[in-house]
Amino acid sequence: MTTRDTDWDGVRLHVVTGKGGTGKTTVAAGLALALAHGGRKVLLMETEGRQGIARLFDRPPLPYKERKIAIGPGEADDGRDHGGDVYALAVDPEGALLDYLQMFYNMRSAGIALTRLGLVDFATTIAPGLSDVLVTGKATEAARRRRPGPPGGGYQYDAVVMDAPPTGRIGRFLNVTAEVSGLAKVGPVRTHADTVANVIKSPQTAVHFVSTLEEMPVQETLDGIAELRAIPGMQVGSIVINMARPAVLSPEELKAAPDVPAMAAALADAGLRDTGELAAALADELAEHARHVELQDRERAELEAAGQPVYELPMITEGVDLSGLHRLAAELRDQGAA
């Protein structure tokens, strides 16, 4: 297994949040692939029950069961392929509750009976804090699970990546002890919540924010970071700028006012007609592009001012398929994320 310094050595649970639609699922999948190098095993967890991960990897819907979904990039150091494995799991509160009953009371069948009676739905509806604990509990359990075999063996997963709820819900979702404290002051639920919180609020967990270079996602990212920083023990991770569009001109070219007559003359030289109108339209496009680049730069500066590591992923114009995901994974690795 090859090792090298990355920004997140020591982190076992990566939580990926961000404003809706900014690319949480895509970036979580890219990060899982990036972490799955050198023979490492990574679990990619979906928590919102939307089967976005299955769609992204072009697979049928994921069952509530960990299964291998992709192979990470190989390392060519010794000429042999050392790609790791990405496993995936779609967690829902119901499956997580059954797991919990099994783990702590050996009572899965009782749980299934409760489910049939609709009581699990009832419990998760009246106590959303409880359902969050069950879901985050599944992530922390997976992150700490040991390989079967003699005690003292390594971890089953080298990292767990969670495609988490959006920024608007992330604080409540992760602050599990506070959420269940009104529900359970003592007893097994409370003990479980405390165990989960100990992992979430430890250096083993980092919360990454995905943002595009637009005003609303940037604002939500900054608000989300401030919210998590106020929770003792919570570790804010990186900011991942997603779907950035590269500037096609240099800063000097962007600043210069377009020379419309010169452009028209050049177009005429190229054999075009009506070049006056064409040149004016092109000048408008140029001005628009310059405005866009300036806006992106401003948003980027705001994100950088938060003081967290920042990675930048390009807009993949062909759409994100498996090869696109590998491209994003390679970017994340080159920039030090994994």
Ligand SMILES: Nc1ncnc2c1ncn2[C@@H]1O[C@H](COP(=O)(O)OP(=O)(O)OP(=O)(O)O)[C@@H](O)[C@H]1O
């Ligand atoms: N780097 C990228 N380049 C091109 N398209 C992208 C990129 N990242 C994400 N997308 C596309 O943007 C859309 C939203 O991405 P994604 O589903 O990952 O966002 P999300 O934050 O998980 O959304 P939701 O809030 O609905 O869960 C998808 O169509 C996805 O393919």
Ligand SMILES: [Mg+2]
């Ligand atoms: Mg998503």
